[in-house]
Amino acid sequence: MNYWNKETIKDFLGLLKASLLIKDRYEEAVSVINGINFSNINWDEVYSAANINGTIPLLYPVIEYIRDNSDVIADDLADKWKTGTKVNMIIELPKYTAIRRIIEKASQADIKIVFFKGLILSDLYPSYLYRSSCDSDIFVDKKDIRAFENILEELGYVKKQSSSKEEVQVYKHPSMRHVVEAHTCLWEDYKGPRMDILDRLSLTDKSTMVDLTACGIEVTTLGYEEHLIYQMFHIIKHFSLNGIGIKYLIDITLYVNKYLEFIDINRFWHKIDSLGYAKFAEYFFYVCHEYLGMTDEIYVQRNPEIGENVLGFIIDLINLGNVNEREAGWQILGAMEAYFTGEEKVSGTRFRRKIQMIFPSVKAMPKVYGYVKKYPILLPVAWIHRYIKFINKKISQKDNVYGMTEKINVAEKRLYLIKHLGLAEAINDECRDDD
Numbered sequence: 001m002n003y004w005n006k007e008t009i010k011d012f013l014g015l016l017k018a019s020l021l022i023k024d025r026y027e028e029a030v031s032v033i034n035g036i037n038f039s040n041i042n043w044d045e046v047y048s049a050a051n052i053n054g055t056i057p058l059l060y061p062v063i064e065y066i067r068d069n070s071d072v073i074a075d076d077l078a079d080k081w082k083t084g085t086k087v088n089m090i091i092e093l094p095k096y097t098a099i100r101r102i103i104e105k106a107s108q109a110d111i112k113i114v115f116f117k118g119l120i121l122s123d124l125y126p127s128y129l130y131r132s133s134c135d136s137d138i139f140v141d142k143k144d145i146r147a148f149e150n151i152l153e154e155l156g157y158v159k160k161q162s163s164s165k166e167e168v169q170v171y172k173h174p175s176m177r178h179v180v181e182a183h184t185c186l187w188e189d190y191k192g193p194r195m196d197i198l199d200r201l202s203l204t205d206k207s208t209m210v211d212l213t214a215c216g217i218e219v220t221t222l223g224y225e226e227h228l229i230y231q232m233f234h235i236i237k238h239f240s241l242n243g244i245g246i247k248y249l250i251d252i253t254l255y256v257n258k259y260l261e262f263i264d265i266n267r268f269w270h271k272i273d274s275l276g277y278a279k280f281a282e283y284f285f286y287v288c289h290e291y292l293g294m295t296d297e298i299y300v301q302r303n304p305e306i307g308e309n310v311l312g313f314i315i316d317l318i319n320l321g322n323v324n325e326r327e328a329g330w331q332i333l334g335a336m337e338a339y340f341t342g343e344e345k346v347s348g349t350r351f352r353r354k355i356q357m358i359f360p361s362v363k364a365m366p367k368v369y370g371y372v373k374k375y376p377i378l379l380p381v382a383w384i385h386r387y388i389k390f391i392n393k394k395i396s397q398k399d400n401v402y403g404m405t406e407k408i409n410v411a412e413k414r415l416y417l418i419k420h421l422g423l424a425e426a427i428n429d430e431c432r433d434d435d
Contacts, residue, residue: 003042003045004315004318004319006311007037007040008040008041008042008045009291009311009314009315009318010291011036011037011040011041012041012046012049012318013246013291013292013314014032014033014035014036014291015033015036015046015059015062016055016058016059016246016250016291016292017032017291017292017293018030018032018033018062019055019058019059019061019062019126020058020126020250020253020254020292020293021293022061022062022065022126023061023126023127024126029062029065030065033062033065033066038066038070038072041072043072043073043074043077044077047077047080047081049246049318051084052245052319053245053246053247053318054131054132054133054245054247055246055247055250056081056084056085056088056132057084057085057088057089057127057129057130057132058125058126058130058131058250059081060081060082060085061126063078063081088129088132089127089129089130091132091134091177092128092129092131092132092133093129094176094177094178095134095136095176095177095178096128096215096216096217098136098155098173098176098178099119099136099217100217101155102136102138102151102152102155102180103217103218103219105151105154105155106148106151109147109148109151111140111144111147111148111151112140112141112144112220113138113139113140113148113220114138114139114140114204114209114220114221114222115136115137115138115139115214115219115220115221116137116138116139116186116221116222116227116230117135117137117230117231117234118131118133118135118136118137119136119214119215119217119219120212120214120219120221120227121251121254121255122214122215123213123214123215124251124254124255124258125250125254128214128215131247132247134177134178134179135179135180135181136178136179136180136181137181137183138180138181138182138183139183139184139186139204139222140182140183140184141184142184145169145182145184148182149169149171149182152171152180152182153171155173156173156174156175157171157172157173157180158171158172158173158174159171160172160179165188165189166189167183167184167185167188167189168181168182168183168184168185168188168189169181169182170182186198186203186204186230186233187233187237190237190337190340190341191341192338192340192341192343193341193343194275194276194340194341195341197274197275198233198275201226201229201271201274203222203223203226203229203230204222204226205223205226208222208223208225208226209221209222209223210222210223210224224259224262224263225262225263225264225267225268227255227259228252228255228256228259228263228268229268229271229272229275231251231252231255232272232277232280232281232284233275233277235248235252235284236277236280236340236423237340239280239417239418239423240339240340240414240418240423240424241337241340243316243319243414244317245317245318246317246318248317249284249287249288249291249292249317250292252284252285252288252294253288253292253293253294256285256288256294256295256298257293257294257295260295260297260298263298265297265298265301268298269302276422276423277422277423278302278422279304279421279422279423280421280422280423281299282299282302282304282306283304283306283310283313283421285298285299285304286299286304286306286310287310287313287314287317291314309420312417313417313421316417338360338361338363338364338365339364339415339418339423339424340418340423340424343363343364345424346415346416346418346419346424359383360383361379362376362379365379365382369382369385
């Protein structure tokens with residue numbers, strides 16, 4: 001999106017910052033709004049960005065304030081925003097009734113279920129219906145997973161076999177926009193050096209879990225520190241594999257502002273350092289503080305060096321990691337997984353990164369070509385297999401799929417970003433990084 005630059009990004013995030021303040025700190029919100037240069041804003045672009053990032057309802061009170069005090073937003077766009085807000089909130093509401101039923105049934109069966117992400121984060125918003133999310137993530141002990149699945153089936157949920165994995169059972173209710181992901185491991189089926197470190201951090205230790213009320217529902221969730229570490233893992237997973245959106249910035253801003261007093265900052269950073277997530281976390285927290293009003297207490301002692309690349313980082317967030325408005329997820333995920341898990345290193349030069357994408361190593365080959373791990377000699381066959389699959393996909397989906405050159409460029413840029421942010425170990429190439 002060519003629209004986005006330093007000033008328009010500041011304005012868009014300013015609107016979001018005001019939306020977080022307007023309910024409880026009205027005067028501060030008005031001050032933020034008054035500091036925005038409306039003449040810079042293309043409201044259609046802002047609506048589009050809000051729509052793809054799931055922030056239409058959250059921004060609506062600010063849009064209403066601006067409408068009441070100026071004529072910069074057209075009537076048809078304002079009506080569209082109002083309708084979108086109502087639709088989103090109506091869709092969200094039944095999910096909470098469904099969650100209560102699940103909790104009641106699990107309690108009757110003496111099954112301990114632990115909610116994380118969605119429900120806990122929604123509670124932090126000015127209204128929990130402002131956060132769009134069809135999923136409920138629940139951690140369940142392995143010994144209880146089959147009994148919990150029975151409960152979901154009794155309640156009318158249907159298993160999505162294509163989305164389920166060994167450590168995550170995915171169920172969807174056919175008449176509600178509600179998906180339940182029942183996890184027996186927080187990092188799903190991913191394997192690798194970083195997952196080994198996560199395992200040692202014991203994020204699901206029962207002694208660290210807390211009981212609280214979220215969205216009017218009494219639940220058990222992860223410890224405050226453990227939940228923040230998990231959220232950074234989850235954000236980095238999506239950032240590395242297929243891109244993330246602005247909503248993650250909002251989630252972390254609200255979470256840290258609410259629960260920082262319960263987090264041992266030094267211990268938190270020790271764990272983040274051990275995972276190799278520190279540079280990314282510093283960038284992420286800087287953006288949350290600078291643009292959305294998150295306290296800087298969690299990272300100020302780190303004295304992070306934030307470079308010019310922070311602008312490209314934010315633009316990547318606004319666009320959900322996509323290029324040219326096309327969905328990048330399935331096309332990039334398989335190729336990036338080994339870098340995310342720490343199994344593969346990233347080259348320091350653009351040319352060699354492109355070679356890594358065209359001819360992945362045995363470690364970097366997507367898991368669908370699992371036979372290569374068992375028989376490395378078949379790697380050239382897997383390269384040909386992969387290319388044939390791409391051709392078939394391109395023929396069937398045409399413009400919705402990147403061309404080969406474009407796909408390589410997109411993946412190379414993603415590799416550069418994750419290397420620059422310290423999320424993948426770099427190869428010590430003889431050539432200097434040419435970016």
